[in-house]
Amino acid sequence: MATQAHSQRDSIEAAASHFADAICADKLIHTFGTGHSHILAEEIFYRAGGLANVSVVVDDELMLHKAVVSATNKERESATVSNLLASHPMVSGDCLLVISNSGGNGATLELAKKAKELGVKVIALTSVNHASSAKARSPQGVRLHEIADVVLDNGGVPGDACISFDGLATPVAATSTIIGAFLLQSVVVETVARVLASGRKPELFLSANLDGGDAHNKALFAKYVKQIPILN
Template sequence: MGLRGCFKVAEKDYFEISYKMIKKIEETQVDKIKEAGKLVADSLMKGGILHLFGTGHSHMLVEELFSRAGGLVAVNPILPSALMLHENAVRGTLLERVKGIAANILMTERVKKGEVLVIFSASGGNAVPVEMAEVGKSLGLKIVAITSIKHSRSKDARGRGRMLSELADVVIDNCGLPGDAALKVEGLPTNICATSTLSGVVIVQSIVFYAVKDMLRKGFKPDVFLSANLANSDEYNARLLKKYEGRIKM
């Protein structure tokens, strides 16, 4: 039974709204995605590492690029356990709003001037991702923000302080709605079905695609993982990981 057969949907189902969202990203954000890809390429060609950070459900987008089949080896996920939902959902949600945490987190990471830090935040307004961008910039990192511009500008958004979109070198709109959930259904006062994970995966994998294309065009062959489920992959990947010992989490 399709989604429409399960319950009455006011306007669209998740397939339809997902297609439209991805199409909008393709039509409006590709130049920004390519710009982010170039920043990543330039950094990696100079021996840099790509750093990723996100709180709440955005941590899934950080893991999306880490130790991934077909993914860049030079990736450092910044995932402090206190902010992870699977550790404690209520605590993690509260802590991402607390000022003064981001500096302590980033200072424990091995970052270098000129490297890229991608920050995922659908709302763009919580204290930790905003301060992570501020601290990152102070250390000379290039900041790429993946966020919802509609949410950032919404009168219903929590807090009206400085937004992530105001701090980044490159801002990519995930084209999501305020509050992330995108479908209105009859009988519920709240929307259902968030889209920021889906859009974030499309965006960040596209950044990798354009970064790799740019590096190859310039004669630089980036290190890319082979799937651990393919023959001879253990030996292949071990050789690559050896190059990044002490620089990425293994």
């Protein structure tokens, strides 16, 4: 973590700058990931101490709780995102955080591309090592880190799992989730500092498991539920 905190300092600050700009312009920060990257898409959504203007882009067909093989196949198809922008509209000035360890699946790349065409700032959380070692699945042959405005590199090895054992061909212990969560929370901290420096107070969720949490969050739900219906 210390290595990535140091090596990604500039990217953390750049991502936070875009997030702070979105907050100060009353825009949204969208998050998206397929498969296990969906975990990180939710990491900063409706989170205790988290930014209230975060909208997670979710699609059951791209998650693992229903059909693993089907979700894996669909995340590789560009056409999969055709309905996502209709159900999760984005506008110029918004930000889109796209999480993909491999950085090469069609759905992820297509959403990032469409968002950029709308004037949305795209921040990628990916493994540049993995992405550079594997063949891109997009028709254009590009990878997420090559089209994003800001790249947060988790520093992971190709294949994500990092511990090898004698006699085993398959390594264990994927690192992308824990390092990714650390990087994203670092961006949130820097974002809050920048918003405060601008003279504004960032809107933040309070844990619903603390006294007063429900009352605190109720006002934020009322403000954002039309833009982020999942807050209902």
